[in-house]
Amino acid sequence: MYNVKGNIRKVQASLPDDVRLVAVSKFHPNEYVMAAYEEGQRVFGESHEQEIKQKYATLPHDIEWHFIGHLQTNKVKYIAPYISMIEAVDSMKLLKEINKQAEKNSRVIKVLIELHIAEEEAKYGFTLDACRQMLEEGEWREMKNVQICGLMMMASFVKDESQVENEMMQAANFFDEVKTKYFADDETFCERSWGMSSDYHIALKCRSTMVRIGTTIFGPRVY
Numbered sequence: 558m559y560n561v562k563g564n565i566r567k568v569q570a571s572l573p574d575d576v577r578l579v580a581v582s583k584f585h586p587n588e589y590v591m592a593a594y595e596e597g598q599r600v601f602g603e604s605h606e607q608e609i610k611q612k613y614a615t616l617p618h619d620i621e622w623h624f625i626g627h628l629q630t631n632k633v634k635y636i637a638p639y640i641s642m643i644e645a646v647d648s649m650k651l652l653k654e655i656n657k658q659a660e661k662n663s664r665v666i667k668v669l670i671e672l673h674i675a676e677e678e679a680k681y682g683f684t685l686d687a688c689r690q691m692l693e694e695g696e697w698r699e700m701k702n703v704q705i706c707g708l709m710m711m712a713s714f715v716k717d718e719s720q721v722e723n724e725m726m727q728a729a730n731f732f733d734e735v736k737t738k739y740f741a742d743d744e745t746f747c748e749r750s751w752g753m754s755s756d757y758h759i760a761l762k763c764r765s766t767m768v769r770i771g772t773t774i775f776g777p778r779v780y
């Protein structure tokens with residue numbers, strides 16, 4: 558087996574105490590998750606509803622599962638009973654559906670708002686202006702079964718580190734803006750989820766509080 562234990566120990570050791578690691582286990586088997594679990598890892602990220610369901614059913618129940626990919630509205634009901642955090646809320650429609658399904662399950666689901674800052678068209682998320690508008694309209698304030706815990710983004714997948722840093726700093730500055738304006742009294746709005754295998758060293762310079770790392774820990778994914 559790939560050296561999951563050695564890799565995750567190295568990654569864990571490279572992170573400051575106030576940065577949380579989401580180990581991205583999508584497309585990797587349960588035994589890889591268990592190897593990381595045995596090294597104390599409890600937060601795992603997945604991006605497919607069927608796969609996370611299978612893992613949730615068979616792996617220890619003190620694992621916190623984060624849904625990190627694009628989530629279709631019609632899939633929310635399947636993960637609502639157990640998901641710990643939905644990281645990539647990219648539309649008001651999705652936020653409303655999460656609130657509705659969380660209410661049905663008598664729980665509060667933690668979410669992050671996904672920002673679209675990267676130049677790549679294919680990425681999801683709110684532009685900064687769309688996010689400002691959504692927060693200003695205020696409908697989210699009525700949603701008692703979602704807790705908005707912060708922001709998430711993916712930087713452009715490019716070699717130019719200064720571009721990646723620039724995008725992550727835009728996200729960090731935007732966090733300060735909305736924190737002051739809408740969440741000043743809300744201590745749970747505190748997460749800045751950016752940084753993956755290729756760019757988490759940059760994310761740490763850009764005030765990330767949560768990094769989502771797959772390949773560096775588990776090796777290349779076989780799709």
Ligand SMILES: *Cc1c(COP(=O)(O)O)cnc(C)c1O
Nearest residue numbers: 581625626753754769770771772
């Ligand atoms: C797959 C994925 C990751 C992890 O990517 P690696 O390059 O394997 O570290 C992080 N974030 C999101 C949203 C992903 O879909």
